[in-house]
Amino acid sequence: MADQNKEERLAMLTRRRLFLLCVLTITLLATQSFVQVLGANGLSLLNVALIVVFVPLAAWLAQSFCTLTAGALLLAGHRIRGGDLLHVDPEDRAAGLAPHLPRVALVMPVYNEDTARVFAGVAAMRDDLAALGVASRFDVFVISDTTDPDLWLAESEAWRAESARDPAALPPVYYRRRLDNTGRKTGNIKDFVERWGGAYGAMVTLDADSLLDARTIWHLTRRLDARPRTALIQAPPKLVRGQTLFARLLQFAGDVYGPLSAAGIAFWAGGEGNYWGHNAIIRLSAFARWCGLPKLPGREPLGGEILSHDFVEAALLRRAGWRVEMAWDLSGSYEEPPPTLSDFMVRDRRWCQGNLQHGHVVIARRLHWVSRAHLLTGIMSYLTSPLWFLFLILAGLQGWTLSVAEPVYFQEGTPWATWPISREGEAAVLLAAMMGLLFLPKLWGLLLALADGPGRRARGGGLRLVGGALVETVVSALIAPVMMVRHTRFVIAILTGSKVAWTPQRRTAGGLTLADAVRANLDVLVLGVAATVAVLLYAPTLGWWLVPVLAGLVGAPVLSLLLDSGEARGWGPSRGALTIPEDLDPLPVLSAIDAHEARFKALLAAAPEDRFRAVLVEPETNARHCALLAEIGEESRLSAEMAQRAEVLAMRLGPGVLTRDERRALLERADSLARVHEHIWAADCDAAPDAGAPTAAA
Numbered sequence: 001m002a003d004q005n006k007e008e009r010l011a012m013l014t015r016r017r018l019f020l021l022c023v024l025t026i027t028l029l030a031t032q033s034f035v036q037v038l039g040a041n042g043l044s045l046l047n048v049a050l051i052v053v054f055v056p057l058a059a060w061l062a063q064s065f066c067t068l069t070a071g072a073l074l075l076a077g078h079r080i081r082g083g084d085l086l087h088v089d090p091e092d093r094a095a096g097l098a099p100h101l102p103r104v105a106l107v108m109p110v111y112n113e114d115t116a117r118v119f120a121g122v123a124a125m126r127d128d129l130a131a132l133g134v135a136s137r138f139d140v141f142v143i144s145d146t147t148d149p150d151l152w153l154a155e156s157e158a159w160r161a162e163s164a165r166d167p168a169a170l171p172p173v174y175y176r177r178r179l180d181n182t183g184r185k186t187g188n189i190k191d192f193v194e195r196w197g198g199a200y201g202a203m204v205t206l207d208a209d210s211l212l213d214a215r216t217i218w219h220l221t222r223r224l225d226a227r228p229r230t231a232l233i234q235a236p237p238k239l240v241r242g243q244t245l246f247a248r249l250l251q252f253a254g255d256v257y258g259p260l261s262a263a264g265i266a267f268w269a270g271g272e273g274n275y276w277g278h279n280a281i282i283r284l285s286a287f288a289r290w291c292g293l294p295k296l297p298g299r300e301p302l303g304g305e306i307l308s309h310d311f312v313e314a315a316l317l318r319r320a321g322w323r324v325e326m327a328w329d330l331s332g333s334y335e336e337p338p339p340t341l342s343d344f345m346v347r348d349r350r351w352c353q354g355n356l357q358h359g360h361v362v363i364a365r366r367l368h369w370v371s372r373a374h375l376l377t378g379i380m381s382y383l384t385s386p387l388w389f390l391f392l393i394l395a396g397l398q399g400w401t402l403s404v405a406e407p408v409y410f411q412e413g414t415p416w417a418t419w420p421i422s423r424e425g426e427a428a429v430l431l432a433a434m435m436g437l438l439f440l441p442k443l444w445g446l447l448l449a450l451a452d453g454p455g456r457r458a459r460g461g462g463l464r465l466v467g468g469a470l471v472e473t474v475v476s477a478l479i480a481p482v483m484m485v486r487h488t489r490f491v492i493a494i495l496t497g498s499k500v501a502w503t504p505q506r507r508t509a510g511g512l513t514l515a516d517a518v519r520a521n522l523d524v525l526v527l528g529v530a531a532t533v534a535v536l537l538y539a540p541t542l543g544w545w546l547v548p549v550l551a552g553l554v555g556a557p558v559l560s561l562l563l564d565s566g567e568a569r570g571w572g573p574s575r576g577a578l579t580i581p582e583d584l585d586p587l588p589v590l591s592a593i594d595a596h597e598a599r600f601k602a603l604l605a606a607a608p609e610d611r612f613r614a615v616l617v618e619p620e621t622n623a624r625h626c627a628l629l630a631e632i633g634e635e636s637r638l639s640a641e642m643a644q645r646a647e648v649l650a651m652r653l654g655p656g657v658l659t660r661d662e663r664r665a666l667l668e669r670a671d672s673l674a675r676v677h678e679h680i681w682a683a684d685c686d687a688a689p690d691a692g693a694p695t696a697a698a
Helices: 002-041 045-081 090-096 115-132 149-163 184-199 214-226 245-256 258-269 284-290 309-319 341-361 369-404 424-451 453-458 462-495 514-520 522-538 547-554 556-564 588-603 608-617 619-632 640-652 660-667 670-687
Strands: 104-110 138-144 173-177 202-205 230-234 280-283 323-326 333-335
Touching: 002 045, 002 258, 002 424, 045 258, 045 369, 045 424, 090 214, 104 115, 104 184, 104 214, 115 138, 115 149, 115 214, 115 588, 138 149, 138 184, 149 173, 149 588, 149 608, 149 619, 149 660, 173 619, 184 202, 184 284, 202 214, 202 284, 214 230, 214 280, 230 284, 230 309, 245 258, 245 341, 245 424, 245 462, 245 556, 258 323, 258 369, 258 424, 280 284, 284 309, 309 323, 309 341, 309 369, 341 369, 341 462, 341 556, 369 462, 369 522, 424 453, 424 462, 462 522, 462 547, 462 556, 514 522, 514 556, 522 547, 522 556, 547 556, 608 619, 608 660, 608 670, 619 670, 640 660, 640 670, 660 670
Parallel strands: 104 138, 104 202, 138 173, 230 323
Antiparallel strands: 202 280, 230 280
């Protein structure tokens, strides 16, 4: 075993040396070429500024290219070796259900989500685990931070229906809603670990839109069983079920190019991998001991509570000596894409703040250097946008300077002419090389998809696969300058003290008009028009070079309208374009979710006010809700005065007059609920002719 571990360490050391050599070589060659182009006629201060900005951008492109290329090579070797990794051997299944092995909890935190979609995913995964024959080792927890009282009651009703469905065959499902939302998602998970974590050996963390095939859950569990020094194994999630054109573009890119990223990170990270916040299995004893998150020094947005907790938790586990691994070779791990570009930006704003906070963490003591690299990568994923923005401004100034400057052929004290040197050819080669760093990994992913016969056919065939790749590449190039401007604004806002609000993620697209699109992108449009005019007037030689950037900025409203509006007509599986294998040949867990979602929508079809009234009026419903409050064992954070006012209003004017906060205040206090319930029953009994129990109509 010691020899094997030594061989693994040497192999990983070799991989990392090759990776760093690749990144450094490309960065140095690109920088050298750039200096030669700019310094042909001497270096000005403007040229020096361009070089200073160019170096980190070149290093960023180099690391991305090397990571994705390494991932492509790893995937190609994996394809050659073949093998169905999702197959579950009956003997392994029997061994994995041995009584001495610890149980595993599937933990889904939710916050004001679509209740039908949440419990449809839970139901589909429970069915899949039962069908595989491994349900006895797993429990499911829906842990809610929902603040909307109507959604809270819907969650309770959906949970009761799901927990009653074939309890002997399916994994048990539990539900808990916190009254105190301290710590957001991190605090929600912390509460679960402290209350129930001791009963489980591991937890599989899920998002509200997560979906994991039972065989993937099983393989993650068995890998953790077999690797006692591993604390976390991340299964890279794949985007599915997108409806809008934007969502389908995202999931097509994730399908064709996404595996390269996960495999590439695994290539150079090894046991110092990363955590993406969900669709991962975590050893609870290690997590409970080492992953308590401190508050960062200073005020929000850069200080205070850590928003992007996952990278930090992975770094803390590795610092404590535990392995963190990437299961790049496992499929069957899914999530859903943001439906629109606008929703994507809302999520990115939150992630931007969380990643920039990691500037405090990256300098923490005793972190592994690979963990620091993960943190720096997350920070640079947003800082590169203002760097690109600054680079374009400096390049524009450079072009303007060259257009207005008169050439000087005779220097003072020199009797012969000095002819200006043109480096346009070298500049074109450098630009082509930089574009190659961006687009060659897309070609690697496309070639791997084309070489996979079944996968190629499931995507509509080779021609449609190539066509989808071309469409995705063109649209991504147009979106890139819009994202550059947005990310630049995010970074500036965060650095100047603007913090993000904790809002639920929208899962479905809404109607968008051209006027809405113009208003939402007015800043980008104005910037694009101004930049176009400036380039044409003062630096026309840069015009052709900047066409993709200017077109994306000026066309932002139309692009947003096209991507965000309604269904992706003509791009769905019926036409074959932008199709992923899960569209035409989904795994059973994916096939089942639509039917379960329809079932829960029918279950929850009653109006929210009727559900609230039932808690106040119906004895059984009232008793169940009060029992849930007793199990929570927390005090409401809403004021007692609000609950008292809600009591009086509900008794005198009826529950229909209460505001959302008043309904929540009433629902969070069992004594208030009991008094309102008793008052309604007493009033109905007094009004009844025979002084009997209230009628069903009451």
